[in-house]
Amino acid sequence: xxxxxxxxxxxxxxxxxxxxxxxxxxxxxxxxxxxxxxxxxxxxxxxxxxxxxxxxxxxxxxxxxxxxxxxxxxxxxxxxxxxxxxxxxxxxxxxxxxxxxxxxxxxxxxxxxxxxxxxxxxxxxxxxxxxxxxxxxxxxxxxxxxxxxxxxxxxxxxxxxx
Numbered sequence: 709x710x711x712x713x714x715x716x717x718x719x720x721x722x723x724x725x726x727x728x729x730x731x732x733x734x735x736x737x738x739x740x741x742x743x744x745x746x747x748x749x750x751x752x753x754x755x756x757x758x759x760x761x762x763x764x765x766x767x768x769x770x771x772x773x774x775x776x777x778x779x780x781x782x783x784x785x786x787x788x789x790x791x792x793x794x795x796x797x798x799x800x801x802x803x804x805x806x807x808x809x810x811x812x813x814x815x816x817x818x819x820x821x822x823x824x825x826x827x828x829x830x831x832x833x834x835x836x837x838x839x840x841x842x843x844x845x846x847x848x849x850x851x852x853x854x855x856x857x858x859x860x861x862x863x864x865x866x867x868x869x870x
Contacts, residue, residue: 714819721812727805739793746789753782 760775 714816717812717815717819720808721816724805724809724812728802728809731802731805735796739795742789742793746786746793749782749789750786753779753786755779756782 756775756779760772760779
């Protein structure tokens with residue numbers, strides 16, 4: 709298991725999650741804005757239909773027809789805006805971000821499996837993990853014992869000369 713790879717994959721995962729969230733948020737905000745505008749136009753359409761009903765009771769047919777046509781047009785515009793707002797987000801950006809996200813998840817799973825294999829190998833064969841550390845340590849101990857043996861052998865001969 710390489711910690712640099714894990715950090716690299718986690719960073720890529722975090723960035724792609726941010727990109728995906730940003731794309732979805734932008735789509736949500738645009739859709740919400742268009743829906744709000746459509747609702748405003750629908751409210752004007754409803755107002756025009758109510759106005760046309762009022763004119764039907766009070767005025768001559770020409771004013772009624774004008775208000776009714778204007779209300780119908782407002783409802784048609786609101787319907788078109790609702791259809792546009794309901795579109796899914798742009799596929800290319802979101803598809804690329806989802807692909808990178810999936811690749812990062814797979815790489816992290818691969819690193820986790822490698823780490824698990826190392827840990828299980830160390831549990832099943834503890835000497836295989838200790839031997840690479842022990843061999844240089846034993847060599848250092850033997851050198852220091854030889855050095856101390858030489859110094860202790862040299863010390864009595866120095867005493868004998870005096």
